[in-house]
Amino acid sequence: MAESIGDRIGRVRRRRGMTQEQLAEASGVSVATIRKLERNDRESARMGTLRQLAQALGVKTTDLMQTGPIEPPIAPETDPAGILAIRRVITPARGLGRVALADDSADAPTLTGLRASVREGNRLYQGDDYAATIGALPSVLTEAAQLAELADGDARLAALAVQAQVYQLAGSTLIHLRHDDLAYQALSRAIDLAEQSGNQVLAASAVVSLCWLLLRQRRFDEAEQVAVETADVIEPSFRHSSTGHLGTWGWLLLRGSAAAVRNNRSSEADEMIRQAKAAAVLVGREVIDYHEYWTTFGPTTVAMKEVENAMVQREYGKALALSTQVTVPRRSTSNxxxxxxxxxxxxxxxxxxxxxxxxxxxxxxxxxxxxxxxxxxxxxxxxxxxxxxxxxxxxxxxxxxxxxxxxx
Known part of the structure; x- marks a missing residue:
């Protein structure tokens, strides 16, 4: 039988020689909550509660989280029509041989047309028009696949890069709408396509989105590791790299910091924020590029994430003090x-x-x-x-x- 969160809390507490009352005093979590968890009256706890308990017990947050098997839901959820249409493109039904991408009578796609479609899709997503984004994605995904299949040489590399952007748009939209497994497949595909195109920074941009998904799934160890390792791969030249390159690198560090602070690794989180600040200083202002690297990055972005870290640590006064340094940009993503x-x-x-x-x-x-x-x-x-x-x-x-x- 799998060990529950409450079982794990009790085991670590006893190993530390602490009573429930002592753990409550050290963590700021009520004795009643600790008792309910350890009696398994509650099967889960808020992430902030787990982080407080982990900090008091001197372990990582993930050390207290559920790792055993989870009971399947009573009935599977049915995809809404728009999501089902995207699923059919990302995970097509297939047997042996080639899967047809679209009606043969359709006009051949062009790189110029596809790029325009990506810009429009990004505009819809950034404008919070998720119904329209979902409605547009199946045809744009199909168009991108067709173009990549028809092109060759340098034209194919360019088509693969744009196809990667479409899949990142799909993955980000699906994360927001909480279709996590399909989002993972889309973002994994985006990373593969970007690497095939020879554009590591574009691939790393998709990793930024994937780390967001891992954070949402409370996979903090993996999110931090993936973010840090990818940042090492694309580490920029601070003198010669583009703002898009600096922004993608900075965002990887912000994702790593977000994972670390949630996992009771405050020193590591602070260090990654410091490095992201250095990149933001070079950028100098909020740079917004929703087309190539899906990047909104600059000093304000880093300042907002520093406030977020303070909130995770329950340092509310500090968060409000830090917020006075934030000028919320008008042109920024809702997220x-x-x-x-x-x-x-x-x-x-x-x-x-x-x-x-x-x-x-x-x-x-x-x-x-x-x-x-x-x-x-x-x-x-x-x-x-x-x-x-x-x-x-x-x-x-x-x-x-x-x-x-x-x-x-």
Whole structure:
């Protein structure tokens, strides 16, 4: 029988010679929560709780996490029509021989046309229009595959590079919509295609997205290792490398730092932030390139991720102090800009400035509703606000709770 999270916590606690009360005092987690976990009354815990316990016990967060077999769901989920269309392209049904890519009567694709399609797909994704992005992806993926198959020589290398960008767009969209396994296949394909095209920086850009997926799956050891090893492979010349190269390298370090801080490896996280800052200083400003390397990087991006690290460490005052150095760019992805704003809302909630937290969340809801509705972090913050403000829910908080399906 697999060891549960509670079993593991109890085993490590006893090995450290700590009582449940001593662990509660050292970690800031209530004795009641520790008891429920160790009795297996609760089968899981929030990541922040696990990190606090791991820090108090002197182990990595992943050392406390579930590693045994997981029971299958009662019934498999059915893909929505748009996701099923993408699945058919990424994982085609096949027997022996060649898989047909598209109707033979279709016009032959061109590199210029495909690049225009990629730009439009990126525009839709960055604008939070996920329905339109999902609708466009099957045809763009097919178009890219056709072009790569028809081209040869240098033209084929160029086609493979653009095909890699399409698969990275597909993978990133699928991560956001929480279709993780299909996202992994898309991003793995993007890495392979970029390497075949001879463009290591483009391949590393897809690794940045893959590390985001690993973080979402709580695979912190792997995320840090992959990020660091890839950063070593593409380490730039700080004097001669392009801003896209510097940005991709910097993002790998930010992903590695995010994994390390969640895994109770604060020193390693701080060092990677320091290196990313050095790259950001050379870039000098926020550089946005959604076409070639999927890059938004600069001093503001690093500053926002430093705030995120402080929030993971539950240093709420520090997070708010660091946020004063952040000027949130107008042209930034929802995942960067609004993720930072969620951190600020969470920090204000923990500092009991509930009105400011609701104000920030309402602002995100008004500006990026399609992005917000997929954010579990937003639901967690709103749940905390509702719980603490039971007797005085403002109309704005009620509207947020309704929008995010939080029970009142």
């Amino acid at each position: 960067n800009r609004n993720r930072h704003l969620l951190d600020l809302a969470a920090a204000h909630t923990e500092q009991r400035d509930y009105a400011r937290a609701v104000e920030i969340l309402t602002g995100i809801k008004n500006a990026a509703p399609e992005w917000l509705r997929y954010q579990r972090y937003a639901r967690d913050i709103t749940t905390t606000l509702v719980t603490r403000r039971k007797r005085g829910l403002s109309p704005q908080l009620v509207a947020l709770a309704d929008f995010l399906a939080v029970e009142l």
